[in-house]
Amino acid sequence: xxxxxxxxxxxTITVYTENHVGLLNRIAIMFxxxxxxxxxxxxxxxxxxxxxxxxIVIHETVEVVRKLTRQVEKQVDVLKAYYNTNxxxxxxxxxxxxxxxxxxAEKAKVERLLREHGARAVVIRKDYTIFExxxxxxxxxxxxxxxxxxxxxxxxxxARVAIIKNSSGFHEKLKxxxxxxPGEEIVENEYLDKGKDVFVM
Amino acid sequence: MQTxxxxxxLDINKQEVENITGSEAVLKALxxxxxxxIFGYPGGAIMPIYDALYDYTDRLNHILVRHxxxxxxxxxxxxxxxxxxxxxxxxxxxxxxxxxTGLADAMIDSTPVVCVTGQVFAHLLGTDAFQETDxxxxxxxxTKWNYQVTDASEIxxxxxxxxxxxxxxxxxxxxxDITKNAQIQQFEYKGYQPCNHIRSYRPRPLIRKAYIEEAAxxxxxxxxxxxxxxxxxxxxxxxxxxKAFIEKGGIPAAWTILGLSALPTDHPLNVGMLGMHGxxxxxxxxxxxxxxxxxxxxxxxxxxxxLDKYAKQAKVIHLDIDPAEIDKNVKATVPVWxxxxxxxxxxxxxxxxxxxxxxxxxxxxxxxKEIDTVIHAELNPTQEIMTMGEVIRELNEITxxxxxxxxxxxxxxxxxxRYAKFNQSKSNVTSGGLGTMGFALPAAIxxxxxxxxxxxxxxxxxxxxxxxxxxxxxxMQSKVDIKIIIxxxxxxGMVRQWQQLFNDKRYSFVDIESPDFVALAKSYRIDGRCVxxxxxxxxxMKEMMAHRGAYLLEIMVGKENNVxxxxxxxxxxxxxxxx
Numbered sequence: 001x002x003x004x005x006x007x008x009x010x011x012t013i014t015v016y017t018e019n020h021v022g023l024l025n026r027i028a029i030m031f032x033x034x035x036x037x038x039x040x041x042x043x044x045x046x047x048x049x050x051x052x053x054x055x056i057v058i059h060e061t062v063e064v065v066r067k068l069t070r071q072v073e074k075q076v077d078v079l080k081a082y083y084n085t086n087x088x089x090x091x092x093x094x095x096x097x098x099x100x101x102x103x104x105a106e107k108a109k110v111e112r113l114l115r116e117h118g119a120r121a122v123v124i125r126k127d128y129t130i131f132e133x134x135x136x137x138x139x140x141x142x143x144x145x146x147x148x149x150x151x152x153x154x155x156x157x158x159a160r161v162a163i164i165k166n167s168s169g170f171h172e173k174l175k176x177x178x179x180x181x182p183g184e185e186i187v188e189n190e191y192l193d194k195g196k197d198v199f200v201m
Numbered sequence: 202m203q204t205x206x207x208x209x210x211l212d213i214n215k216q217e218v219e220n221i222t223g224s225e226a227v228l229k230a231l232x233x234x235x236x237x238x239i240f241g242y243p244g245g246a247i248m249p250i251y252d253a254l255y256d257y258t259d260r261l262n263h264i265l266v267r268h269x270x271x272x273x274x275x276x277x278x279x280x281x282x283x284x285x286x287x288x289x290x291x292x293x294x295x296x297x298x299x300x301x302t303g304l305a306d307a308m309i310d311s312t313p314v315v316c317v318t319g320q321v322f323a324h325l326l327g328t329d330a331f332q333e334t335d336x337x338x339x340x341x342x343x344t345k346w347n348y349q350v351t352d353a354s355e356i357x358x359x360x361x362x363x364x365x366x367x368x369x370x371x372x373x374x375x376x377x378d379i380t381k382n383a384q385i386q387q388f389e390y391k392g393y394q395p396c397n398h399i400r401s402y403r404p405r406p407l408i409r410k411a412y413i414e415e416a417a418x419x420x421x422x423x424x425x426x427x428x429x430x431x432x433x434x435x436x437x438x439x440x441x442x443x444k445a446f447i448e449k450g451g452i453p454a455a456w457t458i459l460g461l462s463a464l465p466t467d468h469p470l471n472v473g474m475l476g477m478h479g480x481x482x483x484x485x486x487x488x489x490x491x492x493x494x495x496x497x498x499x500x501x502x503x504x505x506x507x508l509d510k511y512a513k514q515a516k517v518i519h520l521d522i523d524p525a526e527i528d529k530n531v532k533a534t535v536p537v538w539x540x541x542x543x544x545x546x547x548x549x550x551x552x553x554x555x556x557x558x559x560x561x562x563x564x565x566x567x568x569x570k571e572i573d574t575v576i577h578a579e580l581n582p583t584q585e586i587m588t589m590g591e592v593i594r595e596l597n598e599i600t601x602x603x604x605x606x607x608x609x610x611x612x613x614x615x616x617x618x619r620y621a622k623f624n625q626s627k628s629n630v631t632s633g634g635l636g637t638m639g640f641a642l643p644a645a646i647x648x649x650x651x652x653x654x655x656x657x658x659x660x661x662x663x664x665x666x667x668x669x670x671x672x673x674x675x676x677m678q679s680k681v682d683i684k685i686i687i688x689x690x691x692x693x694g695m696v697r698q699w700q701q702l703f704n705d706k707r708y709s710f711v712d713i714e715s716p717d718f719v720a721l722a723k724s725y726r727i728d729g730r731c732v733x734x735x736x737x738x739x740x741x742m743k744e745m746m747a748h749r750g751a752y753l754l755e756i757m758v759g760k761e762n763n764v765x766x767x768x769x770x771x772x773x774x775x776x777x778x779x780x
Contacts (some may be wrong), residue, residue, distance in 0.1 A: 021349075026341050033342065070525040076346040076366055079401045177400040197499050 010039070010085050011065045012162045014092065015054035016046060016170055018077040027054060027078075030071055036060060041094075042159035051079065057160050079177055083163055093161035095140035096122070097131045097147055098154040104129055105139050109152055117143045127151060202523030221390045223353030224253035226775040227317060230360035232260055233393040234503045236288050238279060239263045239648045240272040244292025245332055246320025249384035251290075259746070264650065264679050267671040269296050272302025273374075273641035277312045278647030280628045282605055282655070284438065285315040286367045287647060288356060289750050294332030297339075297378070302637055303468050304374045311436060311635030315363050315374035323351040323380040325487060336378045353386035361396035364600045370404025370612055373522040406538035412545060413484045414536045415549035419492050425560045426452045427490035429475055429483070429504075432459035432633075433497015433541055440464070440626045441543040444498065448548050451556040453564050457498050459633045462623035466602060470566040476504045477768045478615040482567030482573075484766070484774040485510050489563070497541050500530040501634065510773025520544055549606055574779045575765050580620065588733055589616040589688050595742050596658065596686070597622040604656040605630060605648050607683075609641035609665030612694035615764045617746045625647045627652070639668025644685045656684065656746065663689040663715045666738035673725040681731045685729075687718055687755040689764065698763045699734045722753040729753030 017023055031038050039057040054078060058065065065083045072187035073081040101124065104110050114121075117139070119131040133143055140157055215571045219230070221597070227250055231239070239261055243251040254263060266272040269291045276287025291297055298316040307314045320328040337349050346366045348359055367375045370747070420426055428450075432442045440463055447454045447464075453472045456463060464471050468699060473480030484506075487493065493515040498504070505511040508530060519533035519540050529534040537544050552669075568593035580589030593616060596604075607630040608614040614631055623629060630648050632640040645659035666687055676683065694712040700708050723731040729752060732741045745752045 021345070022337055022341065025338055029342050052734045067529055074523065074525045076399065168240070174400075180398050 006061055006063075007126065008059055008061050010057060010059055010086055011185075012089050012160065013054070013056040013058065013065070013072070013081060013083045014162065014164060015056065015072055015081045016079040017052045017054060017077070019050060019052045020077050023052075023077050026075055027056075027072060028160055029070065031058065034064070034068065036064070036068070040159040042060060042161050044161065047173060050173055051174065055160055055162050056101065057109075080170070080173065082164060084162075086164075088166070089164050091136070091160050092134045093137060093140060094132065094134045094158040095143070095158050096154075096156050097126050097133070098142060099147055100119075100151050100153065101125060101127060101129045103150045107150065111152070113146050117146065118142060123196075170198040203531070204588065208299040211624055218389050218391060220387045221357050222249065223350070223379065223386050223388065223771050225251040226252055226353060226356040226388075227379070227384075228257045228261065229286060229363075229390075230357055230393055232257075233366045233395065234290075234360075234661070235285065237262055239288045239290055240266055240275040240647060241290030241701040242266055242272055242292070243290070244296045244319065246293035246321055246381050247290060247296070247317075248386070249381060250317070250319065250379075251596075262650075263290075264646070264675065265648075266643065267674045268669070269299035270302055270639070271646075271669055271672040271675065272639050273300045273307070273314060273316065274637075274643035275647030275650075275672075275675075276314045276316075276639075277303060277310075278607060278630050278649075279419065279651035280307075280314060280647075281644075281651065282627050282648045282657075283651030284627060285651070286364060286372075287651075288317050288339050289314065289317065291318050292332065292335065293318060294334045296332075297336040298334055299374070301339065301343060304340055304376065306632050306640065307343065307362065307374035308343045309582055309652055311372050311432060311539040312374065313367040314374040315360075316374065318376060318378045319377045319384065319507040320349065320380045322382045326380070326383070326550060336376070340376050343374070344376050347376040347378070349378040349380070350383050351380045353383045353388040356383065357390070357393050358396075358478055362392060362399065364377075366388075366402065370402075375378060375546075377445045389723030398443050405522060405540050407538075408539040408544055408547070409671050410547070411562050411658050412535055413547045414551065416494075417548055419516055419518060420450060420452070420494065421551075421553050421555075423492035425490045426450065426494060427486060427515075428452045428454035428494045428496060429457065429498060429766060430460045430463060430486070430496040431457040432463075432497025435461040435626055436544040437497060437522070437540050437547055439497075439540075439542040439687070442542060442549070442775040444468070445544045445731070446549045446552070449554055449635070450496070450552045450640070451554070453561055453631040455480070456631075457501070457504055458618050458631060459629075459690070460498060461618055461629035461631075462626050466622045470561075473568070474619060475602070476501075477506070477770075478619065478764050478766065479504075480568070480619070481777060481779065482564040484768060484777045485567060487564060488514065489512065490515050490774070492516050492518065494520070495531075496520045496545070499523075499526045502530070505530060505774065506687050506768045506772045506776070507771060509774065514749075518636050520548075533597060539715050549656070561615060571766065572778065574739075579616075583758070587733075587738065588762055589690075589755065590620055591735070592686065592688060592738065592756055592758070593617055593620040593660075594744075599742050600656060600658070600747050604628070604658045605652055607631065607641050607645040607648050607657060607659040609659075609661040610636045610695075611639045611662045611665060612690070612764050613660055613662045613688040614760075615695075619764075638662075640666040641665060642673070642685065643672045645685070646672060646679070646681050649681050649683050657682075658684045658686060660686045662690060662694060663687060663691060663718075664693045664713050666718070667713075667715065670721070677725040677729060677754060679763035680750065682750050684748075685722075685753040686745075687753065687756055688758050689715065689718070690758050691715070692760055694762075695764070701763070702767075718753060718755045727751045727753055729755065731755040731757070733757035747755050
């Protein structure tokens with residue numbers, strides 16, 4: 001195996017599922033069983049009503065991620081699972097920052113910094129103000145260090161949500177899934193795309 | 202789509218809609234699925250189902266086991282000999298947690314089992330009610346699918362799904378947890394519709410012709426092709442297709458422990474068993490073949506030994522129904538995803554009719570070497586104390602290879618699997634993946650119900666029997682005609698063997714005392730006998746097989762005998778030891 005396949009990097013696993021109780025646990029334990037730490041996990045509705053979408057971030061080698069994704073996809077209530085590197089997706093995380101209002105009001109510098117980091121005020125109260133920003137981890141992290149000297153009271157960041165760049169969504173696939181004999185389109189086979197590599201190995 | 206739905210609703214309305222309880226719906230579902238036998242144990246939270254069962258005993262045979270673990274192992278044995286899902290009833294809390302070992306066993310050995318557990322009333326969930334456990338979460342990693350029912354109207358649909366999931370694709374255990382209120386609740390029963398499609402579940406991957414063609418090309422060009430096959434052949438009911446495949450290709454074939462009996466032992470192309478205690482030839486020649494064709498097997502570590510020394514020279518063709526198995530342990534050159542019942546004939550059609558006399562001779566040479574160094578002495582010992590191997594040899598002579606052999610876990614299991622003769626499929630029942638001691642006695646009970654007209658012989662060690670010996674009570678009460686052979690070496694033999702070979706004979710807690718097994722059996726009104734001399738072996742075995750009803754035969758064997766050949770852990774298959 002070449003070096004790349006042994007290199008750990010960030011992967012985002014996208015899982016389309018039925019919306020059933022207990023499925024979160026069923027998926028989560030597949031990672032913990034292999035002692036893989038989930039860096040971030042988000043569940044949300046998808047583009048299709050009734051179909052859920054998990055976005056899971058882990059730091060692993062491509063070998064591990066590929067095997068794991070297949071095991072996830074094997075689960076009865078899972079329709080499809082994909083794994084992608086960071087350059088194959090567009091992703092965001094949302095962060096909230098609570099800071100004392102008087103500091104903001106007094107120091108013009110803070111206002112400028114917030115604006116530079118694309119932060120928006122969500123709530124302004126007499127005693128505190130909550131700002132919101134979204135972006136990649138480094139971006140939301142940067143604002144923490146910027147706000148810390150001004151008395152950051154609370155900080156929280158959401159899980160990653162990601163869109164796969166070259167995905168055309170799930171609508172067409174779902175139609176196929178609902179058929180008794182799904183066609184080749186949905187029963188994707190990663191070998192097919194690199195058939196030559198497979199047979200000369 | 203809508204019109205179809207509307208029409209179905211109309212049809213249903215035309216039928217007489219009856220009100221039944223959730224419990225009755227469970228039993229109606231079982232009948233609709235063709236279930237004839239249930240293994241179970243009642244308790245508080247499943248009482249409504251047992252109450253309904255009272256009126257169904259003419260149609261459903263319920264076997265009262267002595268422990269829920271016995272119940273699920275029996276269901277596994279039933280599934281393995283009948284090819285149909287085994288069914289288990291258990292109550293909530295401890296009843297359900299006692300199923301966990303069996304679920305894990307069925308999961309790793311792909312055995313179709315449907316468990317129905319009672320659960321506390323829905324309004325009590327999460328209150329630490331009496332006998333409440335979170336069964337769904339406890340069993341999630343050891344079930345193919347599980348589901349909690351809190352409303353009776355869900356029952357027909359959920360059970361239909363349960364049976365479909367348990368038996369389709371790569372089979373496995375399913376658990377349905379039903380709260381007591383749902384069991385009692387009356388609902389409008391609209392009949393039972395079997396399930397044959399779940400949109401998020403694809404039991405059979407799409408077969409790709411290109412891969413089959415490529416696989417055929419590789420096989421046709423091979424000089425030393427080698428087939429290794431597992432339980433997938435049996436689960437896929439593809440024994441005939443498999444035989445046709447190896448016969449046309451002229452390819453030697455070796456079985457995994459769960460593949461045993463998928464091909465008759467005597468078949469000229471059957472070269473024996475793979476794995477840690479498998480035969481010499483199949484292990485060594487795995488590293489000499491040029492094309493390795495794996496059919497319905499998953500390259501377990503007990504089969505492969507050290508992966509970086511496994512079949513590195515070979516092109517690997519892997520036929521499996523479970524896409525997650527491809528490339529999991531051994532990289533496939535050509536993956537053939539699909540049900541081997543379908544893929545094997547497609548592949549066979551493209552094969553050239555061939556024979557490999559020189560290559561096959563290599564296997565025969567290895568067999569000869571193994572006979573000379575291991576097998577002959579094991580089957581025809583000269584020392585006074587008996588060997589496990591000679592017991593199996595005697596058994597073969599009496600049964601002719603027609604019996605179902607159920608084994609527990611340990612030395613006796615390896616010896617039985619190495620030497621037992623099989624004429625027909627579904628004849629070997631053993632705990633392969635999980636290695637569950639205590640499996641054999643209850644599994645043999647189930648195996649007998651799954652194959653009523655066949656002889657069922659359980660071969661168990663003195664340690665394993667003591668793990669589930671309470672099921673002798675089930676044998677007694679349900680008059681289960683099984684033959685129980687205890688191979689007693691007064692040790693936990695396999696662990697002792699490892700301690701001898703790898704821990705300088707530091708025999709740490711392997712010295713196990715046993716009760717008087719014959720007297721124990723007698724207390725359960727089961728006849729039996731103990732044999733410690735070779736002179737009595739044959740007659741005792743004949744007496745056992747001729748006996749009407751259950752029989753227990755304890756056979757005293759060598760205390761410190763070892764099972765060889767052996768691929769020591771951490772070694773490659775080529776480093777197999779003959780002594």
